[in-house]
Amino acid sequence: DTAVSQTPKYLVTQMGNDKSIKCEQNLGHDTMYWYKQDSKKFLKIMFSYNNKELIINETVPNRFSPKSPDKAHLNLHINSLELGDSAVYFCASSQETAIRGDTQYFGPGTRLTVL
Amino acid sequence: AQSVTQLDSHVSVSEGTPVLLRCNYSSSYSPSLFWYVQHPNKGLQLLLKYTSAATLVKGINGFEAEFKKSETSFHLTKPSAHMSDAAEYFCVVSVGNFNKFYFGSGTKLNVKP
Numbered sequence: 001d002t003a004v005s006q007t008p009k010y011l012v013t014q015m016g017n018d019k020s021i022k023c024e025q026n027l028g029h030d031t032m033y034w035y036k037q038d039s040k041k042f043l044k045i046m047f048s049y050n051n052k053e054l055i056i057n058e059t060v061p062n063r064f065s066p067k068s069p070d071k072a073h074l075n076l077h078i079n080s081l082e083l084g085d086s087a088v089y090f091c092a093s094s095q096e097t098a099i100r101g102d103t104q105y106f107g108p109g110t111r112l113t114v115l
Numbered sequence: 116a117q118s119v120t121q122l123d124s125h126v127s128v129s130e131g132t133p134v135l136l137r138c139n140y141s142s143s144y145s146p147s148l149f150w151y152v153q154h155p156n157k158g159l160q161l162l163l164k165y166t167s168a169a170t171l172v173k174g175i176n177g178f179e180a181e182f183k184k185s186e187t188s189f190h191l192t193k194p195s196a197h198m199s200d201a202a203e204y205f206c207v208v209s210v211g212n213f214n215k216f217y218f219g220s221g222t223k224l225n226v227k228p
Contacts, residue, residue: 004158031214033216035216040220041153041203041220041221042218042220042221043159043205043216043218044218045215045216048213048214048215055213056213056215090158090159092159094214096214100144100147100209100210100211100212100214101147101164101166101167101209101214102209102214103149103161103164104214104216105161106151106158106159106160107158108157108158109157109158
């Protein structure tokens with residue numbers, strides 16, 4: 001069974017469009033995260049939710065809006081896509097509420113290409 | 116401020132020889148440290164983690180790492196490389212509240228036959 005899943009795996013779209021990436025975890029975890037991996041493989045935290053509440057919000061453009069309908073899901077909606085948004089986006093989850101050192105389990109990633 | 120430095124962007128070894136991937140961290144707090152591996156076009160898989168227990172940590176697939184506070188290092192080693200070890204490896208530090216992960220820039224491991 002897939003622990004952390006993301007859809008779609010690949011997303012190709014035009015500049016200016018709005019798109020969403022979905023993430024689901026079946027581990028019963030309390031906390032979920034979104035990361036962006038750029039073309040040089042560097043990974044950076046974007047957001048984190050704990051039990052549907054936003055707890056980490058890095059300096060991300062407000063075109064990016066995470067939404068957590070329940071603690072098993074954390075979706076990422078992106079408005080007015082730009083070329084610089086092209087990246088691989090990873091979802092992750094961890095069991096406990098904001099405990100330092102808690103292992104994060106990552107999804108397979110969504111490769112977004114903006115043309 | 117927290118940061119992680121992976122000293123080598125690329126490491127190339129022959130199959131059957133030892134692997135050493137270097138990681139140094141800086142942290143204002145007592146850190147938790149992780150190594151993750153990413154195979155091509157795949158997600159990240161946990162290899163091992165240190166959270167203030169034993170300083171020598173054993174992970175999956177024969178990997179281990181030693182936390183050295185005096186050197187602020189957490190180097191990853193394996194006695195004998197296998198072809199399947201070829202991948203990108205990330206050192207990660209987690210500090211402070213909310214389990215925020217700070218990633219190193221990654222080391223690409225190439226294993227030659």
